[in-house]
Amino acid sequence: MSRLHDVAWLFSCIFLLTAAAPAQEAGPLGLGRPATPDELAAWDIDVRPDGKGLPEGRGDVLTGEELYTELCAACHGDFGEGSGRLPALAGGEGTLTDEFPVKTVGSFWPYLSTVWDYVHRTMPYGNSQSLSDDEVYALTAYILYLNDLVDEDFELSRENLPAIRLPNEGGFIMDDRAETELPAFSAEPCMENCKDRVEITARAGALDVTPGAEEQ
Amino acid sequence: MSGSDGKTGATRRGFLKGALAAGAGAVSAGGAEAAGGDPAITELQPWMREFGPGVDASPYGVPSEHESHVRRRYVEWLRPDTISAVNFTPIHQLDGIITPNGLCFERHHSGVAQIDPARHRLMINGLVERPLVFTMEDLKRFPRENRIYFLECAANSGMEWRGPQLNGCQFTHGMIHNLMYTGIPLSHVLNEAGLKPGAKWLLAEGADAAAMTRSIPLEKALDDCMLAFAMNGEALRPEQGYPLRLVVPGWEGNMWIKWLRRIEVGDRPWHQREETSKYTDLLGDGRTRRFTFEMDAKSVITSPSPQAPITHGPGPTVITGIAWSGRGTIARVDVTLDGGINWQPARLSGPSFDKSMHRFYFEFDWDGRPMLLQSRAIDSTGYVQPTKDALRAVRGVSSGYHNNGIQTWAIDSDGRAENVEIT
Numbered sequence: 165m166s167r168l169h170d171v172a173w174l175f176s177c178i179f180l181l182t183a184a185a186p187a188q189e190a191g192p193l194g195l196g197r198p199a200t201p202d203e204l205a206a207w208d209i210d211v212r213p214d215g216k217g218l219p220e221g222r223g224d225v226l227t228g229e230e231l232y233t234e235l236c237a238a239c240h241g242d243f244g245e246g247s248g249r250l251p252a253l254a255g256g257e258g259t260l261t262d263e264f265p266v267k268t269v270g271s272f273w274p275y276l277s278t279v280w281d282y283v284h285r286t287m288p289y290g291n292s293q294s295l296s297d298d299e300v301y302a303l304t305a306y307i308l309y310l311n312d313l314v315d316e317d318f319e320l321s322r323e324n325l326p327a328i329r330l331p332n333e334g335g336f337i338m339d340d341r342a343e344t345e346l347p348a349f350s351a352e353p354c355m356e357n358c359k360d361r362v363e364i365t366a367r368a369g370a371l372d373v374t375p376g377a378e379e380q
Numbered sequence: 381m382s383g384s385d386g387k388t389g390a391t392r393r394g395f396l397k398g399a400l401a402a403g404a405g406a407v408s409a410g411g412a413e414a415a416g417g418d419p420a421i422t423e424l425q426p427w428m429r430e431f432g433p434g435v436d437a438s439p440y441g442v443p444s445e446h447e448s449h450v451r452r453r454y455v456e457w458l459r460p461d462t463i464s465a466v467n468f469t470p471i472h473q474l475d476g477i478i479t480p481n482g483l484c485f486e487r488h489h490s491g492v493a494q495i496d497p498a499r500h501r502l503m504i505n506g507l508v509e510r511p512l513v514f515t516m517e518d519l520k521r522f523p524r525e526n527r528i529y530f531l532e533c534a535a536n537s538g539m540e541w542r543g544p545q546l547n548g549c550q551f552t553h554g555m556i557h558n559l560m561y562t563g564i565p566l567s568h569v570l571n572e573a574g575l576k577p578g579a580k581w582l583l584a585e586g587a588d589a590a591a592m593t594r595s596i597p598l599e600k601a602l603d604d605c606m607l608a609f610a611m612n613g614e615a616l617r618p619e620q621g622y623p624l625r626l627v628v629p630g631w632e633g634n635m636w637i638k639w640l641r642r643i644e645v646g647d648r649p650w651h652q653r654e655e656t657s658k659y660t661d662l663l664g665d666g667r668t669r670r671f672t673f674e675m676d677a678k679s680v681i682t683s684p685s686p687q688a689p690i691t692h693g694p695g696p697t698v699i700t701g702i703a704w705s706g707r708g709t710i711a712r713v714d715v716t717l718d719g720g721i722n723w724q725p726a727r728l729s730g731p732s733f734d735k736s737m738h739r740f741y742f743e744f745d746w747d748g749r750p751m752l753l754q755s756r757a758i759d760s761t762g763y764v765q766p767t768k769d770a771l772r773a774v775r776g777v778s779s780g781y782h783n784n785g786i787q788t789w790a791i792d793s794d795g796r797a798e799n800v801e802i803t
Contacts, residue, residue, distance in 0.1 A: 191572030196512035249460040260666040282653040285591040292589040362719035368544035368799035
């Protein structure tokens with residue numbers, strides 16, 4: 165009800181403003197101001213799998229290796245194997261059905277554009293947006309190399325990035341819970357004598373990983 | 381987890397230990413059986429004789445010092461550091477449906493952005509007639525709304541996919557909070573910019589050093605998404621996105637971009653890191669579900685639970701807990717004391733809002749025998765919260781996210797609770 169009310173309210177505003185102000189210049193309430201081209205360039209940094217948003221630039225595996233050794237290896241390991249709880253960037257091929265899958269750019273990520281976008285917006289950790297576009301191309305090329313997806317003379321650029329396919333792209337499906345789960349999980353539940361007996365099969369206490377457990 | 385605990389925490393631990401050591405039945409109403417009566421009554425207490433602090437001693441009020449053990453907690457082994465990390469809401473110590481602002485769990489990817497609201501901007505760009513920039517002052521000139529929603533992290537209970545790990549609902553279920561948001565419908569701002577034909581998806585982006593991004597279908601944005609600047613009547617807390625956060629009712633918490641600085645309109649999703657590498661659900665057969673936005677119906681008994689044992693012994697006992705659904709309201713919650721052989725409907729109390737937390741109670745006379753407690757939520761669509769094994773049968777154990785299975789607490793005859801799984 166309140167939403168309908170708002171819509172009516174907005175429509176009356178649209179009417180008043182379009183009567184008073186020239187069309188196209190402002191929105192229904194005339195709030196905010198136009199974004200300038202420089203502002204758009206500063207903030208509109210996202211990249212899509214089809215390459216939309218990628219800036220001009222290029223970088224090769226060897227340049228990427230130098231940058232990686234200097235800026236990334238301390239946290240992600242010399243070969244992208246990760247360190248401690250810091251994520252691995254390479255390896256894990258063929259482990260997705262294992263008991264403990266290793267999800268990396270090579271084994272799991274569907275699109276290369278995501279690597280470019282993420283490294284550019286937030287890596288190295290603690291010094292976001294410090295890399296030049298060419299450096300991000302070089303680092304992305306090196307991450308491909310670490311995953312055995314390109315040779316060491318490979319150069320990545322705005323032109324060839326969208327065409328590169330990661331191995332697990334086809335492994336993703338849309339949320340299918342509406343078909344695979346909702347009907348099965350919507351039956352009227354049993355209330356009485358639902359099973360004969362009950363046994364405990366596992367206990368958290370056995371692991372002892374709860375912080376502050378001594379407080380209880 | 382010690383240090384900041386202080387004197388009160390120590391006292392409380394002493395109390396819990398003492399109460400448990402005394403065993404079932406021995407503990408009754410406040411020492412009234414002591415000869416001559418309860419010292420809480422027969423002795424003059426300091427607060428009965430002396431003045432307390434004056435009115436302005438605490439211009440921004442804080443809880444009683446006796447409640448200082450009620451706080452968010454952090455699990456050190458979960459994340460590499462506290463900068464991209466998570467802590468947990470103490471749901472075992474809360475009641476009602478509203479989470480106090482200072483106790484809402486935190487999940488950041490680059491720490492808590494420290495934003496001067498005078499220098500915060502929201503940009504709308506992409507497939508719009510007019511790319512616009514708004515100040516916070518501009519945003520507060522749109523018609524406002526107040527709505528109550530839960531926010532649950534998709535990884536809530538994610539540590540439990542392979543079996544029970546953490547002894548306490550704060551840790552197993554504490555990546556949730558429920559707040560009244562004040563803000564403006566996202567549709568107002570989108571209308572102001574004017575959507576172009578072909579607009580189907582939005583990208584929301586944060587102003588923190590993670591520049592957190594998520595793709596959101598336009599249909600959802602126009603349906604019930606909000607730009608919120610207040611929680612429970614006051615400005616957002618910095619750790620909840622001050623000065624502006626996106627509210628995406630019923631959908632996974634990661635999409636509720638904090639420190640929101642930009643919304644881009646496009647014709648397809650962006651496949652950002654948080655919707656490819658993370659927040660996708662790897663199934664047992666090696667395929668991965670993407671865009672699993674809605675939070676399935678879920679409930680948990682918050683007391684008794686491992687951090688909130690029964691300390692009063694047999695007799696009248698209150699079970700309480702919370703339930704929620706990303707697809708509507710909660711129609712019913714059932715409780716079992718015997719591990720699911722027999723179930724009884726619990727009593728819902730408090731307002732029932734769409735995509736909001738619901739509070740349930742179940743009062744009974746405990747005979748002091750061990751119990752296997754579970755709760756089971758049924759939402760307004762008829763969806764029944766499944767067992768963890770039923771979920772595993774469909775999804776395997778590696779998905780990490782969206783674990784809404786039924787939680788079991790084993791209660792022993794002393795009232796202690798443990799996180800277990802049962803047949």
